[in-house]
Amino acid sequence: MENSTCFYCQHSQTDIPSFIFETRYWLVYLNSDQSYLGRCVVVLKLHKEALSELSNEEWHDFAKVVKKLELAVKASLGATMCNWSSSMNDAYQDHSPHPHVHWHFRPRYKDEVDFEHKVFVDPDFGHHYNRERKDLVSNDLIEKIVARIKEAY
Amino acid sequence: MENSTCFYCQHSQTDIPSFIFETRYWLVYLNSDQSYLGRCVVVLKLHKEALSELSNEEWHDFAKVVKKLELAVKASLGATMCNWSSSMNDAYQDHSPHPHVHWHFRPRYKDEVDFEHKVFVDPDFGHHYNRERKDLVSNDLIEKIVARIKEAY
Numbered sequence: 001m002e003n004s005t006c007f008y009c010q011h012s013q014t015d016i017p018s019f020i021f022e023t024r025y026w027l028v029y030l031n032s033d034q035s036y037l038g039r040c041v042v043v044l045k046l047h048k049e050a051l052s053e054l055s056n057e058e059w060h061d062f063a064k065v066v067k068k069l070e071l072a073v074k075a076s077l078g079a080t081m082c083n084w085s086s087s088m089n090d091a092y093q094d095h096s097p098h099p100h101v102h103w104h105f106r107p108r109y110k111d112e113v114d115f116e117h118k119v120f121v122d123p124d125f126g127h128h129y130n131r132e133r134k135d136l137v138s139n140d141l142i143e144k145i146v147a148r149i150k151e152a153y
Numbered sequence: 154m155e156n157s158t159c160f161y162c163q164h165s166q167t168d169i170p171s172f173i174f175e176t177r178y179w180l181v182y183l184n185s186d187q188s189y190l191g192r193c194v195v196v197l198k199l200h201k202e203a204l205s206e207l208s209n210e211e212w213h214d215f216a217k218v219v220k221k222l223e224l225a226v227k228a229s230l231g232a233t234m235c236n237w238s239s240s241m242n243d244a245y246q247d248h249s250p251h252p253h254v255h256w257h258f259r260p261r262y263k264d265e266v267d268f269e270h271k272v273f274v275d276p277d278f279g280h281h282y283n284r285e286r287k288d289l290v291s292n293d294l295i296e297k298i299v300a301r302i303k304e305a306y
Contacts, residue, residue: 051237052223056213063212070205081245081252084204085238089261092234093279099234108242126246131281 003047008100012043017143020150021068025061028069030146031104035135036083037113037120038073038149042103049099051086062103068153069105076152077115077145079107083129116144156200161253165196170296173303174221178214181222183299184257188288189236190266190273191226191302195256202252204239215256221306222258229305230268230298232260236282269297 002009012027013019020028020040031039042065048054054062066084073079083106091099106129109122118141124130137145155162165180166172173181173193184192195218201207207215219237226232236259244252259282262275271294277283290298 050223050234052220052235054216054219056216059212059216060209063207063209066207067205070203081203081241082205083238083240083242085236085240087236087238087281088234089236089278089280089282092261092263108245110245125242127242128240128284129242 003098006047006098006100008043008102009047017139020146023061023065025058026065028065030142032136033134034137035133036106036108036122036129037115038077038079038107038145040069040105042105044101048101051101072149072152073107076148077107078113080110082107116141156251159200159251159253161196161255162200170292171299173299176214176218178211179218181218183295185289186287187290188286189259189261189275189282190268191230191232191260191298193222193258195258197254201254204254225302225305226260229301230260231266233263235260269294
């Protein structure tokens with residue numbers, strides 16, 4: 001069921017440059033912040049408000065997303081390993097919160113990566129990701145990263 | 154397959170005070186840091202090194218853990234919502250990393266909770282969890298929190 005006030009319900013298009021792929025129940029987008037090269041958000045197509053509400057089919061389908069995305073980002077960008085998290089904290093700043101299930105995917109890198117003449121580093125590799133570090137990249141670079149990931153699956 | 158140098162393979166007992174419950178593929182423990190009341194770690198019984206290696210059965214079983222734990226912690230401790238993350242970063246500080254799949258579960262609280270005459274607060278509710286905030290509680294309190302969670306399922 002779509003929620004008319006939910007950001008994810010209203011912005012889940014597949015015709016935007018950051019869109020990478022979809023499965024039956026999930027949409028995968030490249031994040032505009034590429035402080036971790038290949039950082040993505042994985043959004044449930046339906047509006048559900050907690051992981052405990054997911055159906056077995058949605059979990060089964062999420063497992064496919066995890067495999068496809070981890071392997072593609074390792075193969076295409078050289079990621080060493082990947083961090084996954086699902087929080088939905090921001091929605092609770094609202095008096096009437098309606099969180100929408102989504103996952104943050106952050107590839108992590110032992111070594112620096114030169115991608116299209118831009119060097120990406122992961123100074124905190126081996127440690128928790130650092131949310132203070134931001135790298136908002138151009139639309140042109142977003143398209144190039146998306147294209148590179150797509151080549152790998 | 155067990156890994157002889159892996160902390161999780163060597164410390165996954167079910168006869169310790171922090172053990173809460175197990176399913177076919179997962180073990181659930183209360184974390185000694187209770188900065189987020191009811192914080193747990195969910196450990197895969199088998200040694201696998203990335204979420205992309207999980208079988209469909211392990212995902213299906215994890216879905217059961219998520220439901221059981223979220224509902225129990227909401228009912229027993231009054232959690233508002235829950236954060237889930239799987240990183241395995243620390244293992245990569247080793248030259249020959251052998252991460253073991255596990256999840257961090259942090260219940261989040263809109264309101265403060267008085268548990269056994271100790272007040273637990275979540276000053277960052279509505280925002281990312283704060284790893285600087287630590288609250289290492291006594292074994293006695295760990296046993297009481299575990300017992301309270303167990304009453305709810």
